[in-house]
Amino acid sequence: MIEKFLTKTEFESLDDFRQNFQVVVPENFNFAYDVVDEWARIAPDKRALCWTNDHGKHIDFSFAEMKQYSDATAAYFQQLGIGKGDMVMLILKRRYEFWFSILALHKLGAVCIPATHLLTPKDIVYRCNAASIKMIVAVGEEEVIKHVNGALKDSPSITQLVSVGPDQPEGWNDFHEGIRNAAPFEHPAQKNENDDISLLYFTSGTTGNPKMVIHDFTYPLGHIVTASYWHNINQDSLHLTVADTGWGKAVWGKLYGQWIAGAAIFVYDHEKFTPADVLHMIEKYKVTSFCAPPTVFRFLIREDLKSYDLSSLKYCTIAGEPLNPAVYEAFYKITGIKLMEGFGQTETTLTIATFPWMEPKPGSMGVPNPAYDMDLITADGRSAEDGEQGEIILRTDRFKPVGLFMGYYRDEALTKSVYDNHIYHTGDVAWRDEDGYYWFVGRTDDVIKSSGYRIGPFEVESALMTHPAVVECAITGVPDEVRGQVVKATIVLSKEYKDKAGEALIHEIQDHVKRVTAPYKYPRVIEFVDELPKTISGKIRRVEIRGKDTSGE
Structure with missing residues (x-):
C-alpha cells in the first residue's frame, strides 16, 4: 500500500531519507476509499483494529469489517442529511464507533470535528456557532x-444528535439501530477534491477562544x-498511541499513517489512566510499538516493569512535551528500549523527529522531517547559527508540504498573523547543536527573561527531574521588580517526600538545580502541589499557572 504513495519506501541512511523521500499525491485522494477500502479489497481479513476496554470486552475488526461498518455509517449519516462540506462533531472518547464515523465522514466529503468529552455547555455552544456544526455524534x-443538551438552545445550526450508547436519550438518534437499518451505501456523485476541508480541530491558544485548525x-x-x-x-505491527480521539494526536497514532503502513491499531478504552493496566494490555495483546507523552512514561517507570512480560515491545516513541533525560535513562535501563522523540503541532504533522537511523540524544527532538522545509529564525530575522536560539518556521515558497494546515477557519487575520509570505511561524523556540539535532526551549511566550538571560522552561524542568523528590514539574516566570521575571517551579512531589515539603526541601532542590545546570536558571520560587493543570492531551498548562500567579490566587 505504502508504495502507492512514495517514490521510494526503504532508505539506507538518514541522508538517503533526506534526499529521496517524496510523497506522491493522487488526484481526489480520499483516505477512506483509497486506503481502507483498498485494504478491504486486497487483504479483507487483515486485522485493522484491536479494541478492548476496562470491562474486559475485546473485539478485532478486519479491514473488510471497517469498510462494511463505515459504509453503513456513511449511508446512515446520508439519511440524516449529512453531505459534502457539512460539519460534524464527534465526542466519542476511545469508542470504536469513532473509526466508523470518521471514515464515513471522509466518504461523504463532510468535515470531521473530533472533540473531547470534557467540553462544557459553553464550550459546545462556542464550537457549534463558530463552525456551524450540523450534527453531533x-x-x-x-x-x-x-452538556450537549444544555448547549442546544444556543446552537441553532444543530439539526441532528446521535448517541452510540449506552444511554439513548429522548430526542437523540440511536447510532447502532441507524447503521443496522441503513440502506446500501451509494457513493456521492460529487467527489472531494484534495483542497477540500476534511478535518477541523479546535486548539487552545494562550489567549482568546480556541483556534479552528x-x-x-x-x-x-x-x-x-x-x-x-x-x-x-510495518504490516506486522500492533501499535498503541495513548490518546483520546478528541485530541489531534489520535489521528497521528491511531489512524492515518498506521493504516497506510498496513499495521493494526491497538485501542484501550478506559476511564482512568492506570499505569499498571496499560502495561498489562501491552503484555496481554503483545503490542509491538508504543507512543505516549512523557507524563505517561514518568508514571510507567515508577511501576515494577520487570514483573511484566514486555518482550513483544520493540519500539517506543514520545511526544507532546519535551522528554526529560532522567525519564529516558530510567526507561532504557529497565527495558533496553530507547525512547525516540518527535515534535509537531495540530497545525502540522510530525516536523522534527528522531528517526530509526539515528542515535537518540535524550532531551533532543531530533532532526527535521524532510517533508518540510524548516528553518530556525532569530528575533532579528536571521537563520540561527548552531547553538543559537530561534523560532521554528516552515517555508512553503518552494513546495507546500503535505500535512501542513490550510489556515484557521473563518479567520484570515489570525491565519495571516502566523502564516504569510510562504512562511508558517510555529511560535516554538529551539536551538540546534553541532550535529544537527534540535533542542526545544519553549513557546515564544513560555521563555523567561530574567536579568537579561533567556531561560527556557524545559532546561530547568530537566534539571529538576533529576532530583528524587520530583515526579512532575512546570517552570514559569513570575514578575519581579528587579529582574523583570524570576523562575518559578511548581512541583508534584513523590510520595516518599510529600511529608518533607517545606523550606529545607526547597533549599535542597534549589541547590540541586544550581549544581546540575547554570546557576542563574535555578527556581527562586518553588510551590508544591498535588497535581499540575493539564490539557486533555496531557500537556502541562503553564498559562494557567502563570494566570494564577498574576491574579494572586
Missing part, C-alpha cells in the same frame, strides 16, 4: 449528554513519516 453518557483531504499522507519512519511500524 457522542457517547451516550450522562455528563456528555447533559483546518486540514485538507491530503493530510493523512503527511502521516506516512509519522508511522513508517518515526513509529517505525
Whole structure:
C-alpha cells in the first residue's frame, strides 16, 4: 500500500531519507476509499483494529469489517442529511464507533470535528456557532449528554444528535439501530477534491477562544513519516498511541499513517489512566510499538516493569512535551528500549523527529522531517547559527508540504498573523547543536527573561527531574521588580517526600538545580502541589499557572 504513495519506501541512511523521500499525491485522494477500502479489497481479513476496554470486552475488526461498518455509517449519516462540506462533531472518547464515523465522514466529503468529552455547555455552544456544526455524534453518557443538551438552545445550526450508547436519550438518534437499518451505501456523485476541508480541530491558544485548525483531504499522507519512519511500524505491527480521539494526536497514532503502513491499531478504552493496566494490555495483546507523552512514561517507570512480560515491545516513541533525560535513562535501563522523540503541532504533522537511523540524544527532538522545509529564525530575522536560539518556521515558497494546515477557519487575520509570505511561524523556540539535532526551549511566550538571560522552561524542568523528590514539574516566570521575571517551579512531589515539603526541601532542590545546570536558571520560587493543570492531551498548562500567579490566587 505504502508504495502507492512514495517514490521510494526503504532508505539506507538518514541522508538517503533526506534526499529521496517524496510523497506522491493522487488526484481526489480520499483516505477512506483509497486506503481502507483498498485494504478491504486486497487483504479483507487483515486485522485493522484491536479494541478492548476496562470491562474486559475485546473485539478485532478486519479491514473488510471497517469498510462494511463505515459504509453503513456513511449511508446512515446520508439519511440524516449529512453531505459534502457539512460539519460534524464527534465526542466519542476511545469508542470504536469513532473509526466508523470518521471514515464515513471522509466518504461523504463532510468535515470531521473530533472533540473531547470534557467540553462544557459553553464550550459546545462556542464550537457549534463558530463552525456551524450540523450534527453531533457522542457517547451516550450522562455528563456528555447533559452538556450537549444544555448547549442546544444556543446552537441553532444543530439539526441532528446521535448517541452510540449506552444511554439513548429522548430526542437523540440511536447510532447502532441507524447503521443496522441503513440502506446500501451509494457513493456521492460529487467527489472531494484534495483542497477540500476534511478535518477541523479546535486548539487552545494562550489567549482568546480556541483556534479552528483546518486540514485538507491530503493530510493523512503527511502521516506516512509519522508511522513508517518515526513509529517505525510495518504490516506486522500492533501499535498503541495513548490518546483520546478528541485530541489531534489520535489521528497521528491511531489512524492515518498506521493504516497506510498496513499495521493494526491497538485501542484501550478506559476511564482512568492506570499505569499498571496499560502495561498489562501491552503484555496481554503483545503490542509491538508504543507512543505516549512523557507524563505517561514518568508514571510507567515508577511501576515494577520487570514483573511484566514486555518482550513483544520493540519500539517506543514520545511526544507532546519535551522528554526529560532522567525519564529516558530510567526507561532504557529497565527495558533496553530507547525512547525516540518527535515534535509537531495540530497545525502540522510530525516536523522534527528522531528517526530509526539515528542515535537518540535524550532531551533532543531530533532532526527535521524532510517533508518540510524548516528553518530556525532569530528575533532579528536571521537563520540561527548552531547553538543559537530561534523560532521554528516552515517555508512553503518552494513546495507546500503535505500535512501542513490550510489556515484557521473563518479567520484570515489570525491565519495571516502566523502564516504569510510562504512562511508558517510555529511560535516554538529551539536551538540546534553541532550535529544537527534540535533542542526545544519553549513557546515564544513560555521563555523567561530574567536579568537579561533567556531561560527556557524545559532546561530547568530537566534539571529538576533529576532530583528524587520530583515526579512532575512546570517552570514559569513570575514578575519581579528587579529582574523583570524570576523562575518559578511548581512541583508534584513523590510520595516518599510529600511529608518533607517545606523550606529545607526547597533549599535542597534549589541547590540541586544550581549544581546540575547554570546557576542563574535555578527556581527562586518553588510551590508544591498535588497535581499540575493539564490539557486533555496531557500537556502541562503553564498559562494557567502563570494566570494564577498574576491574579494572586
